[in-house]
Amino acid sequence: MALKSFTVANYRSFLRPTTVELRPLTLLFGYNNSGKSALLRVLPLLANSVGEPRGAPLNLDSPAVRGAAFRELCSQLNPNQRHIDFTLEWDGASGLRSVRSYQFRVREQPGAQGEVMPPVVEHFDTEFFDQHQDNASYFKGRWQPRNVMEQARYDTRAKYQGPESEEEADILDLAFRGIKPSAEPTPPAHWMAFTSLGMQLNELRDEVQWLGSIRQLPNRSLEFRGSAPARLKENGAGVLEMLVQDKLQGGALLATLSAWFEKHTRQRLEVSAVAPRYYALTLGPLASPGVRVNVIDTGEGMAQVLPVLVAAAQARIQGSASTLTAIEQPELHLHPKLHEALADFFCVTAMRENAPCALIETHSENFLQGIQLAIVQGRLDPQRVALYWVQQIDDGSSTLELITFNDKGQPSHWPPGVFSEDTELARRILKERWKEGT
Secondary structure (H helix, E strand, O other), rough: OOEEEEEEOOOOEEEOOEEEOOOOEEEEOOOOOOOOOHHHHHHHHHHHHHHOOOOOOOOOOHHHHHHHHHHHHHHOOOOOOEEEEEEEEEEEOOOOOEEEEEEEEEEEOOOOHHOOOOOOOEHHHHHEEEHHHHHHEEEEEEEOOOOOOOOOOEEEEEEEEOOOEEEEEEEEEEEEEOOEEEEOOHHHHHHHHHHHHHHHHHHHHHHEEEEOOOOOOOOOOOOOOOOOOOOOOOOOOOOOHHHHHHHHOOHHHHHHHHHHHHHOOOOEEEEEEEEEEEEEEEEEOOOOOOEEHHHHHHHHHHHHHHHHHHHEEEEOOOOOOOOOEEOOOOOOOOOOHHHHHHHHHHHHHOOOOOOOOEEEEEEOHHHHHHHHHHOOOOOOOHHEEEEEEEEEEOOOEEEEEEEEOOOOOEEEOOOOOOOOOOHHHHHHHHHHHHHHHH
């Protein structure tokens, strides 16, 4: 089941319900301090909060919150409402029993004399469909913790609507593992809904790859001890381990990456043995095969883009429609000349059958123009792209504006003044030259 969209409300600067519809290529544009990074990190936070037996729904140890307390995640524009609303919506597939939406509220629990208590799930709604039998089940419940000492157990009255009954009411004893609820024992009427929801949340946990805006350099060399991480850490750690393992298993990932470097930089990327069991990543000019330079000595641009390409290539080769790669500023430290080439890498992936989703925060106009060029040239279906302009308005809250493209790569609209900075700066330079000439 592919995630179709996510919605947040009363989160950070997003006071009102804000929905991001996910397409194979989904872009977040906007000025600094507009809320782009906070919005992109919603899915990594939720993915890190699935299945954690912490007695609290959100994993506040997740790197996605940067050490924030729950109260700091709540919108400061609504200080009397210490809660956050989340909604996940999935694309239904014909012939599958599935949960189509999961909406839940996490609220602050008041503590005595200012004591910080774990937040709790106040209520959640799910919609469950069984396409085989052409029926639908709808669950709605409100949960309250039994007592402040037992945060993982909840009582509820849940409603069930299906072909055999207008409504049934059950008292369910729920256990939450992070944001994933389960009923023990589960009444037969609810079993499939809870099972499907659990499977889909587990998939969210396993399929979200997040890269932050600051990626660490790969190791100069390392001893490979037989295994690599399944995916990169948020700071890009794990690049060398993954590529060493890939080379030893045939090199499909390494070949994909090297093809990009060869085409756009005239350099070949290789995993080189430097000692028994020790490996390093090197780049070398195609015209001088004997010259090999460690990647960390080739400049920040190459080192910073490498985790981006690894994550994107892994999604292309191993991923599916349920795979989501969330990346902050993929163009960081990269010369603008290569922004178009980087955008093209994502465009190729977006056109795959069952394409994974890339959710990208970027400030690069060249990156965007590379996507528009791919549309004009017929290499990218505009229906597979969504661009959101993220803006902070006068009251301090953030809003989203969806911008789509036609088959000529033309945007449906631009907010006033967007991308006018280069033109304005050139105008000022010409004005100053004219003044000096007079």
